[in-house]
Amino acid sequence: MSHYVTYAHGGEPRLGALVGAAVVDLAAADSSLPVDLLSLVRAGPDAWSVAAEVADRAPAAHRRPCAEVRLLAPLTPPRNVFAVGLNYVAHLQEGAAARSAVGEVPDVPVFFTKPPSTVVGTEAPIPWQPAVTRKLDWEAELAIVVGRGGRDIPRAEALEHVFGYTAANDVSARDLQFRHRQWFKGKSLDGCCPLGPAVVTADELGDPQQLDVGCRVNGVVKQKASTSQMIFPVAEILECLSAGMTLEPGDVILTGTPEGVGFARTPPEFLSPGDVVEVEISGIGVLRNVVGGSGS
Numbered sequence: 001m002s003h004y005v006t007y008a009h010g011g012e013p014r015l016g017a018l019v020g021a022a023v024v025d026l027a028a029a030d031s032s033l034p035v036d037l038l039s040l041v042r043a044g045p046d047a048w049s050v051a052a053e054v055a056d057r058a059p060a061a062h063r064r065p066c067a068e069v070r071l072l073a074p075l076t077p078p079r080n081v082f083a084v085g086l087n088y089v090a091h092l093q094e095g096a097a098a099r100s101a102v103g104e105v106p107d108v109p110v111f112f113t114k115p116p117s118t119v120v121g122t123e124a125p126i127p128w129q130p131a132v133t134r135k136l137d138w139e140a141e142l143a144i145v146v147g148r149g150g151r152d153i154p155r156a157e158a159l160e161h162v163f164g165y166t167a168a169n170d171v172s173a174r175d176l177q178f179r180h181r182q183w184f185k186g187k188s189l190d191g192c193c194p195l196g197p198a199v200v201t202a203d204e205l206g207d208p209q210q211l212d213v214g215c216r217v218n219g220v221v222k223q224k225a226s227t228s229q230m231i232f233p234v235a236e237i238l239e240c241l242s243a244g245m246t247l248e249p250g251d252v253i254l255t256g257t258p259e260g261v262g263f264a265r266t267p268p269e270f271l272s273p274g275d276v277v278e279v280e281i282s283g284i285g286v287l288r289n290v291v292g293g294s295g296s
């Protein structure tokens with residue numbers, strides 16, 4: 001039962017647990033614990049129990065006020081960021097309408113991928129690269145962090161393979177996404193997958209299909225939905241993605257965005273330098289990023 005974060009300490013990333021308004025340095029409190037979240041996920045259920053106990057004890061000597069630490073992405077997945085597109089009916093309909101097309105509900109999840117180089121944490125800038133794109137768009141999404149790997153995972157057991165969940169912003173360069181006819185390029189620019197602020201363990205978060213997911217830009221609500229509206233719920237995504245393809249501990253899977261993205265608005269809206277984008281998921285928190293910076 002924990003909220004895990006990764007924070008910068010002396011230039012090095014450290015694994016922490018959020019306890020009230022403090023961050024507990026887990027590896028400092030118990031030397032058997034690893035210093036990063038990916039290693040903790042890979043270490044398996046016994047290590048997860050130890051980490052949860054240490055977080056519960058929250059030894060004072062190893063606590064730092066949240067205000068004094070800079071959070072990083074809770075983890076960077078080892079190979080790629082898996083993602084599901086078109087997983088909310090109202091979103092696929094708004095996208096189709098923007099292209100004067102008819103939105104058809106897919107029979108199976110639509111998968112795509114983003115490279116790990118897209119991953120940044122909360123408060124990190126989303127690079128502004130106007131020579132490459134002027135159509136950066138937001139997509140608030142629930143992200144799954146795989147705990148136990150496996151292949152051909154049946155739906156009924158799928159949630160037992162989840163370590164936890166975090167919030168994601170599947171930032172998308174719409175001009176590139178549509179011009180290249182395949183989503184990879186438009187979904188893969190540096191810094192275009194903010195994750196965080198924390199990974200909340202599956203036991204703490206509860207039913208992943210009963211969460212509010214939303215996005216605000218400069219304080220204005222752009223997306224507001226419930227994960228109960230997913231076409232393919234988390235368990236079905238895991239069953240389908242793992243069919244014939246082994247999932248590994250630490251894999252991250254974005255579960256799709258609801259309606260309210262910028263390109264489908266009338267008139268279309270895109271992000272500009274200085275814009276503040278906040279993705280909020282109930283039980284997880286607010287993932288906040290500002291557009292700007294060269295991304296180097």
Ligand code: ZN
Binds near residue numbers: 084085139254256257
């Ligand atoms: Zn998306």
